[in-house]
Amino acid sequence: MRKSVAYVLVGIMGMSMLLTGCSGQKEAEKSVEHEKTEAETTPYGKYEETVVYTVGKNTPGSPRFPEGDDYENNAYTRYMLEELNIQNKNEFEAATGDAYNQKVSMAIATGKIPDVMMVDRTTLKQLVDNDMIADLTESYEQCASDRIKEMYDSYGGRALDMATFDGKLMALPSTACDNVPTFLWIRQDWIDEVGMDAPATLDDLEKILTAFRDKDPGNNGAGKTIPLAISRSIGGSYGALFQADNIMAIFGSYPRQWLKDESGNVFYGSTSDETKEALGFLADWYKKKLIDPQIAVRDDIESTIVNGQCGAFFGPWWAPDYPLNDARKVDEKADWRPYIISGKGDGAITAYTQNPASEYYVVRKEFEHPEILPKIASLLCDKLVYEDYNYEPIVAYNKANVDSGVKPVGILVNYSTATSDMYERIQKAIDGKLDPEELNIDDYSQYLKCSDYLKHPDEPSPDEWSGYMSRMVGAKLMYETEVTGVDPVYFGQTRSMKLKWANLNKLEDEAFIKIVTGEEPVDYFDTFVSTWKSTGGDSIVAEVEEEIAQQ
Amino acid sequence: MIRSKSFQSRLADGIIWAVVLLMTAACLFPMLNMIAISFSDKSAAAGNMVGLIPVQFNLDSYRMLIEDHQFWRSFLISVLRVVLGTALNLILVVLMAYPLSKSSREFRGRNFYMNFLIFMMLFSGGMVPLFMVVNKLHLIDTIWSLVLPGAVPVFNVILLMNFFKSVPASLEEAARIDGCSKLGILFRIFLPISLPSLATIALFSIVGHWNDYFSGLIYMNKAANYPLQTYIQQLNVDITKVTDASQLQNLAAVSNKTLNAAKIVVSTIPLLVIYPFLQKYFVTGMVIGSVKE
Numbered sequence: 001m002r003k004s005v006a007y008v009l010v011g012i013m014g015m016s017m018l019l020t021g022c023s024g025q026k027e028a029e030k031s032v033e034h035e036k037t038e039a040e041t042t043p044y045g046k047y048e049e050t051v052v053y054t055v056g057k058n059t060p061g062s063p064r065f066p067e068g069d070d071y072e073n074n075a076y077t078r079y080m081l082e083e084l085n086i087q088n089k090n091e092f093e094a095a096t097g098d099a100y101n102q103k104v105s106m107a108i109a110t111g112k113i114p115d116v117m118m119v120d121r122t123t124l125k126q127l128v129d130n131d132m133i134a135d136l137t138e139s140y141e142q143c144a145s146d147r148i149k150e151m152y153d154s155y156g157g158r159a160l161d162m163a164t165f166d167g168k169l170m171a172l173p174s175t176a177c178d179n180v181p182t183f184l185w186i187r188q189d190w191i192d193e194v195g196m197d198a199p200a201t202l203d204d205l206e207k208i209l210t211a212f213r214d215k216d217p218g219n220n221g222a223g224k225t226i227p228l229a230i231s232r233s234i235g236g237s238y239g240a241l242f243q244a245d246n247i248m249a250i251f252g253s254y255p256r257q258w259l260k261d262e263s264g265n266v267f268y269g270s271t272s273d274e275t276k277e278a279l280g281f282l283a284d285w286y287k288k289k290l291i292d293p294q295i296a297v298r299d300d301i302e303s304t305i306v307n308g309q310c311g312a313f314f315g316p317w318w319a320p321d322y323p324l325n326d327a328r329k330v331d332e333k334a335d336w337r338p339y340i341i342s343g344k345g346d347g348a349i350t351a352y353t354q355n356p357a358s359e360y361y362v363v364r365k366e367f368e369h370p371e372i373l374p375k376i377a378s379l380l381c382d383k384l385v386y387e388d389y390n391y392e393p394i395v396a397y398n399k400a401n402v403d404s405g406v407k408p409v410g411i412l413v414n415y416s417t418a419t420s421d422m423y424e425r426i427q428k429a430i431d432g433k434l435d436p437e438e439l440n441i442d443d444y445s446q447y448l449k450c451s452d453y454l455k456h457p458d459e460p461s462p463d464e465w466s467g468y469m470s471r472m473v474g475a476k477l478m479y480e481t482e483v484t485g486v487d488p489v490y491f492g493q494t495r496s497m498k499l500k501w502a503n504l505n506k507l508e509d510e511a512f513i514k515i516v517t518g519e520e521p522v523d524y525f526d527t528f529v530s531t532w533k534s535t536g537g538d539s540i541v542a543e544v545e546e547e548i549a550q551q
Numbered sequence: 552m553i554r555s556k557s558f559q560s561r562l563a564d565g566i567i568w569a570v571v572l573l574m575t576a577a578c579l580f581p582m583l584n585m586i587a588i589s590f591s592d593k594s595a596a597a598g599n600m601v602g603l604i605p606v607q608f609n610l611d612s613y614r615m616l617i618e619d620h621q622f623w624r625s626f627l628i629s630v631l632r633v634v635l636g637t638a639l640n641l642i643l644v645v646l647m648a649y650p651l652s653k654s655s656r657e658f659r660g661r662n663f664y665m666n667f668l669i670f671m672m673l674f675s676g677g678m679v680p681l682f683m684v685v686n687k688l689h690l691i692d693t694i695w696s697l698v699l700p701g702a703v704p705v706f707n708v709i710l711l712m713n714f715f716k717s718v719p720a721s722l723e724e725a726a727r728i729d730g731c732s733k734l735g736i737l738f739r740i741f742l743p744i745s746l747p748s749l750a751t752i753a754l755f756s757i758v759g760h761w762n763d764y765f766s767g768l769i770y771m772n773k774a775a776n777y778p779l780q781t782y783i784q785q786l787n788v789d790i791t792k793v794t795d796a797s798q799l800q801n802l803a804a805v806s807n808k809t810l811n812a813a814k815i816v817v818s819t820i821p822l823l824v825i826y827p828f829l830q831k832y833f834v835t836g837m838v839i840g841s842v843k844e
Contacts, residue, residue: 059774061786067620070775092772095785099768106682106769306598329594 039084040371043145043378047085051369054091056107056117058100060405066397075393076380076407083379086372088408090114096405108132115367116376116409119171121162122493124360128165133362137169139371145378147386151175154416155356162357162491172373173357174411177418179239179316180351181483182246183338183474185324186312193217198337200345202250202281205312209290212311220309226292229301229313234282234512236270238354241315241323242301244282245351249486250343251278254352256508258490258544266489266545268537269352270508271529279515280522287518296513306330317419317474320466328462338474340481350484355491361411373409381413389440398441423475426450430472446471494543500536507532582819589613589812596808612813621775621782622814628694629761629779630821636698637756644707644752649737651708652715672705678769685770696770697778698760707752714748715741750832754825761822779818786811 039045057071065074071093081087091114092107094100104123107113113132127133144152152159155175163171184205191198194211198204209227211217216225231242236256248255253274260266269275285291292298292310302323304310308331313319320328320336327334342349361377363370384391398404415421422443428434429447436447449467453460460468493501511528514520556564583603588596592607600606616622651668655661675681681700690696718741726736742749767781777785 059785062619063621063774064619065621071773090773093774094768094772099785102769103772106679109679110683110686300599302597303599306594307600308598323597326594326597329592330598330600 040369041142043143043148043375044083044383046083047369049085050081051084051086051372052089053086053116053367053369053372054114055088055408056100056104056114057088057090057093057408058096058118058405058410059093060403061095063403063406064401065406066400066402071406071408074406075397075402079384079388079391079394080376080379080408083383084375086376088116090408091117113364115364116361116373118174118359118361118410120359121357121491122498124163124171124362125165125492127362128170132365133170134365134367134370135168135170136172136363136370136373137167140169140172140374143371143374143378145382147382148374148378148413151381151413151415159356162355163360171360171362172377172411172413174359174361175356175413175416176238176354176358177414178353178416179419179478180353180485181340181349181478181481182239182243182314182316182351183477184246184312184341185315185319185336185338187218187335188337189333189335190217190311199339199341200347201343202247202341204345205341206285206290209285209312210288213289218308218311223289224309226304226310227290227312228285229292229298229304229310230282230295231301232295232298232513233509234279234516238352239316241319242313244278244314246314246341246349247282248275248278249350249352250341251275251281252350253278254486254488255512257352257486257488259352259486260489266541266548268541269488270512271532271537276522276525279512279525282516283518283522286516291516296517302326308334317478318470320469320474324469325462325466328465332459332462336469338469338477340477348482348484350486352486352488355488356416357491361409373411376409377411377413380407380409381411385440395441398445419475420479422446423471423479426471427476430454489548490544492547494540494547496536496540496543500540504532504536504540507535585812586816589809589816591809593807593809596812612807612809615810616813616817621777622779622817624775625777625779625782626818628776631694632697632778633757633760633821635694636701636760637753639698639702640704640707640756641749641753643703644711645737645742645749647703647708648711648715649741651712668705668708682769691770692772692776697763697766700766701759704752704756704759707755711745711748711752714745718744747832750829754829754832757825757829758822783811783814783818786814 037045037048039047059071063071069075071090072088077088091112092103094103100118101120101123104113104117104119107117108123108126108130113127119127124133152175159173159175160169163169163173184199186199186208188198190212191208194208194215194217196208196211199208212225212227216222218225229242230244231237231240233243234255235244235248236254237243237245245255251274253272254269255275257269258266259269282291286293286295292301292304298304301310301313305313305323306326308327317338319338324334324336327336340347340349361373363373384394389395425434425439425443426447429436429439429443430451436444439447446467449464450472453464453468453472507528511520511525515522515524580603584601587603587605588601589612590605590608590610591601592609593611595601595606650658651661651665653661676684685691685696685700690699722740722744723736726740731739762780764778764780764784767776767778768784771777771781774782774785
């Protein structure tokens with residue numbers, strides 16, 4: 001009796017394997033060669049018959065669709081249908097992050113991936129190894145617009161290199177434009193209150209922060225002021241809020257980056273002697289209560305900035321949009337200003353650069369129209385931005401605050417200098433050298449805020465202040481600051497990283513925070529480094545060297 | 552009134568009262584805080600400046616919530632899921648627990664089924680195989696994917712089985728002598744006396760179905776089909792990084808704590824309404840069902 005059940009089970013399993021095997025073959029046979037039409041060889045050629053493509057859609061937190069619209073039918077999909085005659089059908093939709101990654105893993109596990117989807121680098125490699133995605137070399141050549149190619153080239157080839165395997169372009173990456181240097185954002189009104197000058201060096205900053213601590217310019221009550229807020233992870237996240245990267249770079253430390261030393265050896269930035277020195281410096285500030293005493297448990301740094309407890313933090317040019325916009329709404333007098341803190345006070349700084357490819361879009365191997373991806377990229381990142389920026393339905397979307405993440409394919413391609421370019425354009429428009437009507441929708445709305453700000457700079461509304469402070473002050477400072485870039489040599493994930501990296505990361509996080517908060521002495525860093533090396537770090541360094549050598 | 556209470560007993564009463572009040576407060580404060588945030592000014596909420604009383608009272612977040620049709624869609628899906636799922640759970644649990652409560656002399660396969668159930672409770676196939684089964688059965692993106700995989704909660708079956716076992720055999724005998732069929736015995740004798748247990752199981756099901764976000768996350772491929780808790784879970788987005796200026800305008804909207812608080816407040820209302828009706832059975836049901844004679 002039991003045996004027969006087992007036989008039946010084995011039979012079922014065998015049959016299902018045969019069936020899936022068959023269906024796989026059939027699909028492969030489908031793709032027959034045929035004469036290519038104009039639509040298949042040009043960026044903006046329109047297909048004669050509607051091409052329906054399936055998508056794995058990573059969704060934003062809250063899309064805020066107008067009534068009736070959804071991820072398969074909205075202003076963007078209608079625009080794409082109108083322009084290229086293509087329509088998406090979503091195989092799955094899931095929030096960006098874990099939920100989406102899970103769906104992608106499941107799709108790969110079941111062998112049925114959508115025609116177009118976004119993946120991270122590890123998954124990209126997996127898909128390439130298993131021969132599941134299409135070679136895009138030819139379609140990119142033919143169907144990416146000139147401007148899109150120019151944009152990718154502005155990263156000096158690094159962006160596309162990340163998606164190229166054995167000379168074949170296997171994915172189109174979203175680009176991440178330069179967003180360094182980050183600045184010290186500090187309460188100018190507090191500096192004035194304590195009667196000091198603007199900071200330029202770490203010494204200046206230390207004096208100001210000490211005054212913030214002792215004189216309580218924000219009237220928070222004794223001991224409640226947080227002179228400087230820093231993230232629990234300390235540093236190593238490119239262009240992000242609350243990192244201590246600016247301070248650490250002064251010591252020559254670039255945490256969480258793969259770098260090469262003078263003799264050409266690969267090393268991990270978090271384990272360098274410079275990092276030890278930088279952490280020691282931060283530990284000293286922590287001991288002096290210049291850094292948030294609750295750094296180890298603080299989840300919501302933004303709230304301390306908004307409610308006026310915090311006096312300074314490091315952040316990118318867009319900090320006035322978030323979180324300073326809320327700070328301004330709570331307290332009109334909160335006068336946050338950006339400053340460059342450099343080693344010698346001359347304003348020249350070093351910063352590590354980032355991976356220019358932030359995410360990868362791939363096309364399923366058997367899909368008949370692999371050129372659809374470069375065509376979509378050209379349409380959404382070139383034509384829509386530079387020609388059709390007045391396209392009424394999408395303008396209406398922007399006004400109604402519909403999240404731009406509702407595009408069926410979220411690929412973002414832009415120049416590496418996008419932020420500085422934006423500053424230049426808005427500045428020109430303000431100076432009257434450029435007709436504001438020619439600005440794209442995003443720039444135009446910022447231009448309006450900036451020009452409104454300039455009409456009454458003494459009492460701007462919070463939104464005008466945010467627009468001006470980010471675009472005209474922050475982006476300008478970024479544009480004018482001399483940065484020596486330190487290029488990390490590796491961004492990917494090696495074989496053993498899959499197993500060991502999570503633990504090594506945890507070890508690193510804990511060591512950093514323990515040293516900074518004084519729970520362990522600075523020399524604990526050496527213990528951390530030797531544990532890091534012996535529990536997998538050394539072999540990963542070797543693997544990284546190996547992979548770099550292969551490139 | 553008893554006046555002759557000793558000092559110790561009054562002290563003990565005081566301490567008990569203090570502890571109970573403290574615990575009540577600990578449970579109540581987060582909810583009150585959430586309600587206060589939902590009625591507060593957005594920036595004040597971002598600055599963690601709201602305690603138990605709304606700061607700059609306004610209804611903006613509720614006004615925005617009413618316009619969010621996906622919220623209401625998900626709300627309806629959740630209600631449907633609870634009704635369907637709970638009904639299914641109750642039917643299957645009763646039909647399974649009754650035969651299992653008989654001895655293996657009366658029901659020959661009993662031990663096999665019992666061991667099978669316990670085995671299932673201890674070892675599961677894991678998430679990916681489960682997903683593949685649901686996928687192959689074409690349940691993805693249907694309400695059935697939310698109710699069928701968990702249609703037989705084994706723990707509840709055992710709970711009810713033990714309760715049925717504790718029903719005196721003489722009751723059943725009497726019914727049989729009076730000519731009642733087996734199904735009749737189940738529905739006319741067993742069910743009426745096990746109402747407290749059923750209420751308990753129903754409550755478990757309702758709460759479980761209402762609060763579960765994970766199955767919605769896995770089995771629903773369209774965001775439009777998300778049940779409410781999945782929808783709410785998706786609101787938590789971590790922002791520290793922006794790669795393109797065009798993403799900036801989305802930032803402020805995502806960090807809207809007041810709107811999210813309003814969503815959570817509205818989503819807890821159904822359970823708040825149901826609890827008082829079922830709670831009186833809840834305590835007795837647990838005790839009766841779990842104690843074996």
